[in-house]
Amino acid sequence: MTLEFQSLGEFSPPTRLLLGPGPSNLHPRVVRALSAPILGYLDPYFLTLLDETMELLRAVFRTSNHLTFPLSGPGTAGMEASLANIVEAGNRVAVGVNGLFGQRIAEIVRRHGGECIEIAAEWGSPIDPSQVEEVLKTRAPIKAVALIHGETSTGVLQPLSEIGRLCREHQALFIVDTVTSLSGAAVEVDSWHIDVCYSGTQKCLNAPPGLSPLTLSDQALEVVKTRRSHCGIWYLDLKLIEQYWSRGRVYHHTPPTLLIYALREALRVILEEGLENRFERHRRAALALYSGLTSLGFELHVLSPYRLPSLTTVKIPAGLDEAKSRQTLLEQHNIEIGAGLGPLRGKVWRIGLMGQNAALPIVLTLLTALEQILRAQGRLEKPGISLQAAQKAFLEG
Amino acid sequence: MTLEFQSLGEFSPPTRLLLGPGPSNLHPRVVRALSAPILGYLDPYFLTLLDETMELLRAVFRTSNHLTFPLSGPGTAGMEASLANIVEAGNRVAVGVNGLFGQRIAEIVRRHGGECIEIAAEWGSPIDPSQVEEVLKTRAPIKAVALIHGETSTGVLQPLSEIGRLCREHQALFIVDTVTSLSGAAVEVDSWHIDVCYSGTQKCLNAPPGLSPLTLSDQALEVVKTRRSHCGIWYLDLKLIEQYWSRGRVYHHTPPTLLIYALREALRVILEEGLENRFERHRRAALALYSGLTSLGFELHVLSPYRLPSLTTVKIPAGLDEAKSRQTLLEQHNIEIGAGLGPLRGKVWRIGLMGQNAALPIVLTLLTALEQILRAQGRLEKPGISLQAAQKAFLEG
Numbered sequence: 001m002t003l004e005f006q007s008l009g010e011f012s013p014p015t016r017l018l019l020g021p022g023p024s025n026l027h028p029r030v031v032r033a034l035s036a037p038i039l040g041y042l043d044p045y046f047l048t049l050l051d052e053t054m055e056l057l058r059a060v061f062r063t064s065n066h067l068t069f070p071l072s073g074p075g076t077a078g079m080e081a082s083l084a085n086i087v088e089a090g091n092r093v094a095v096g097v098n099g100l101f102g103q104r105i106a107e108i109v110r111r112h113g114g115e116c117i118e119i120a121a122e123w124g125s126p127i128d129p130s131q132v133e134e135v136l137k138t139r140a141p142i143k144a145v146a147l148i149h150g151e152t153s154t155g156v157l158q159p160l161s162e163i164g165r166l167c168r169e170h171q172a173l174f175i176v177d178t179v180t181s182l183s184g185a186a187v188e189v190d191s192w193h194i195d196v197c198y199s200g201t202q203k204c205l206n207a208p209p210g211l212s213p214l215t216l217s218d219q220a221l222e223v224v225k226t227r228r229s230h231c232g233i234w235y236l237d238l239k240l241i242e243q244y245w246s247r248g249r250v251y252h253h254t255p256p257t258l259l260i261y262a263l264r265e266a267l268r269v270i271l272e273e274g275l276e277n278r279f280e281r282h283r284r285a286a287l288a289l290y291s292g293l294t295s296l297g298f299e300l301h302v303l304s305p306y307r308l309p310s311l312t313t314v315k316i317p318a319g320l321d322e323a324k325s326r327q328t329l330l331e332q333h334n335i336e337i338g339a340g341l342g343p344l345r346g347k348v349w350r351i352g353l354m355g356q357n358a359a360l361p362i363v364l365t366l367l368t369a370l371e372q373i374l375r376a377q378g379r380l381e382k383p384g385i386s387l388q389a390a391q392k393a394f395l396e397g
Numbered sequence: 398m399t400l401e402f403q404s405l406g407e408f409s410p411p412t413r414l415l416l417g418p419g420p421s422n423l424h425p426r427v428v429r430a431l432s433a434p435i436l437g438y439l440d441p442y443f444l445t446l447l448d449e450t451m452e453l454l455r456a457v458f459r460t461s462n463h464l465t466f467p468l469s470g471p472g473t474a475g476m477e478a479s480l481a482n483i484v485e486a487g488n489r490v491a492v493g494v495n496g497l498f499g500q501r502i503a504e505i506v507r508r509h510g511g512e513c514i515e516i517a518a519e520w521g522s523p524i525d526p527s528q529v530e531e532v533l534k535t536r537a538p539i540k541a542v543a544l545i546h547g548e549t550s551t552g553v554l555q556p557l558s559e560i561g562r563l564c565r566e567h568q569a570l571f572i573v574d575t576v577t578s579l580s581g582a583a584v585e586v587d588s589w590h591i592d593v594c595y596s597g598t599q600k601c602l603n604a605p606p607g608l609s610p611l612t613l614s615d616q617a618l619e620v621v622k623t624r625r626s627h628c629g630i631w632y633l634d635l636k637l638i639e640q641y642w643s644r645g646r647v648y649h650h651t652p653p654t655l656l657i658y659a660l661r662e663a664l665r666v667i668l669e670e671g672l673e674n675r676f677e678r679h680r681r682a683a684l685a686l687y688s689g690l691t692s693l694g695f696e697l698h699v700l701s702p703y704r705l706p707s708l709t710t711v712k713i714p715a716g717l718d719e720a721k722s723r724q725t726l727l728e729q730h731n732i733e734i735g736a737g738l739g740p741l742r743g744k745v746w747r748i749g750l751m752g753q754n755a756a757l758p759i760v761l762t763l764l765t766a767l768e769q770i771l772r773a774q775g776r777l778e779k780p781g782i783s784l785q786a787a788q789k790a791f792l793e794g
Contacts (some may be wrong), residue, residue: 033429075650258431336440
């Protein structure tokens with residue numbers, strides 16, 4: 001074993017502009033919040049912080065659900081907690097599969113003994129509500145319908161309100177992944193009849209990764225509490241965790257204190273701006289990006305109106321070395337964008353404009369770098385064309 | 398729904414001296430590390446950081462195991478990952494139960510379908526190796542033996558080397574919880590034949606909570622990879638997670654970037670001091686605490702040589718209002734100590750001297766505050782007696 005720790009210095013990474021699928025850059029106030037003095041998990045000041053964070057999260061989720069809190073783990077933990085606590089062996093769950101994260105839900109449902117009915121669509125198209133209705137009608141009883149609101153692998157924004165209504169009508173719980181959409185596009189937990197909704201902190205919330213904001217309707221919580229078998233995961237057992245967050249402050253595990261500090265500050269920043277303002281900012285920044293990219297000859301992968309403002313998939317033009325171009329963006333311009341996944345590998349880029357990065361100057365920074373790369377390859381004749389197009393689209397909204 | 402976020406200010410908690418069961422206070426360099434620029438999880442700088450963190454953890458665990466990394470979750474997640482990945486339905490697992498965390502292991506083993514053979518001892522005594530040997534001989538085949546090295550609920554330090562040898566002899570995997578002991582007392586993963594060892598970051602490592610350092614022997618990893626059934630938890634499936642940490646950097650979940658920055662710095666601080674120096678510092682600080690407490694008439698709950706230096710349980714004298722005294726310590730002196738758990742509730746305090754808090758000035762600070770509380774209740778005649786005793790014990794070592 002070679003120990004070279006003596007030669008390791010302080011970690012001093014470059015400052016990247018994070019325009020990939022997440023994490024996004026942190027708000028400066030969020031960074032500062034991380035340096036507040038650490039507290040024990042039963043300290044009265046910490047317990048007040050928990051209550052405040054729950055209340056702030058309710059506002060962002062637009063819900064009055066009491067059990068609304070940040071689960072100790074990233075979005076993937078939120079996903080598994082949402083499924084493992086609801087699904088019992090043999091339960092039938094309808095899952096929308098039109099990207100990597102839908103696939104992941106299906107896999108997790110099966111791992112917890114559920115019977116998974118996949119409702120498929122192309123990677124880049126939304127799930128058709130009429131297909132969900134068909135499954136609800138013909139394959140009853142359906143315990144739950146699970147969908148991805150913002151598919152990070154494809155850039156699709158899934159319409160939810162009609163499906164929420166159908167779930168209510170057919171007494172199926174509605175489970176929704178808002179990891180990449182929360183605070184970047186409208187999420188209406190209560191009025192869309194969502195029973196279980198989870199998100200991540202490192203996307204549009206601009207907080208560090210490691211927490212999964214989660215909310216459960218009273219009906220969903222009742223299902224969790226009255227299930228016949230134990231939840232398959234002790235660490236993510238919401239029946240136990242709820243006793244810390246909602247009631248007697250019963251110790252279950254040590255929560256990631258500092259990440260909750262950071263989340264609270266991120267939520268304050270968001271609500272000070274106002275959710276509607278924030279959605280509008282994401283929408284306009286995305287329009288600027290679309291326009292800038294198309295002016296350079298790129299084609300968007302997802303059709304309007306199903307584009308997720310916070311994550312855009314754009315097709316790689318023939319002849320462009322996508323990996324090398326991404327590498328140049330990272331190494332020479334300190335800008336990270338994401339590669340395609342699964343069937344979209346090598347075919348698209350994934351460009352995130354999340355939270356504070358949903359802004360015209362950020363879009364212009366990216367387009368400038370892209371223009372330089374295209375120009376160096378002799379693929380661009382009129383420099384500045386994309387900047388002009390982006391600004392115009394932004395102003396016209 | 399009442400939204401009062403407009404009136405919420407920046408979170409500004411008091412600065413506490415954390416002498417409870419954890420979290421402990423952070424090293425200033427660790428706090429600073431949290432403010433380094435955030436990176437994507439496939440950024441070359443971040444991947445180098447991961448390799449460095451793995452190497453530093455190997456040094457602290459004293460192992461050459463390749464799969465040695467911080468799992469994305471607190472110690473409880475490390476505990477469940479260690480069990481859920483090894484245990485398959487019907488497997489027989491021997492579990493030492495002499496405190497809350499042994500009980501928790503037993504519960505998790507059962508939840509994952511294992512047959513749990515409990516080896517019990519009093520809350521305050523270690524598990525007897527001869528009882529482990531008896532179980533290994535008479536109840537074969539035993540898939541694994543699971544023990545707590547430092548029981549945070551009782552303050553017992555469990556001797557491990559003999560039991561490790563027995564496990565090897567009987568071909569049982571040896572799973573050990575070092576959440577409260579790692580870097581505060583000797584942990585020798587390789588020479589004690591430990592196959593799966595997990596810890597927490599918020600105790601003697603002085604890093605924020607939210608990660609569980611974990612190491613698996615090649616033999617344990619082989620068991621994980623060749624098990625017949627899937628691990629019951631997708632999020633903690635080490636067969637999948639290993640593909641990110643050890644091999645192709647295959648995306649599984651977004652790791653808590655900043656907590657890994659903090660851990661790397663905490664490990665650098667630890668190895669700069671040197672593990673042996675650190676163990677000795679914990680030992681001497683604990684001696685000072687023991688001596689100071691006994692000079693005030695307190696009695697220690699655990700007998701020598703089974704005392705965990707990083708966490709001391711001390712009996713509450715008759716007539717002392719333990720809850721009120723703890724509250725005074727917190728509110729008037731900004732010092733947190735822990736209450737008793739389970740059968741020890743109301744009977745002991747749990748005092749942690751973890752990492753940088755294992756120091757004479759910290760012990761004197763606590764004793765001074767305790768003396769003031771006892772004096773106000775008319776229970777102390779000679780002020781300063783415990784300070785003198787503590788210093789003497791510290792110097793004599």
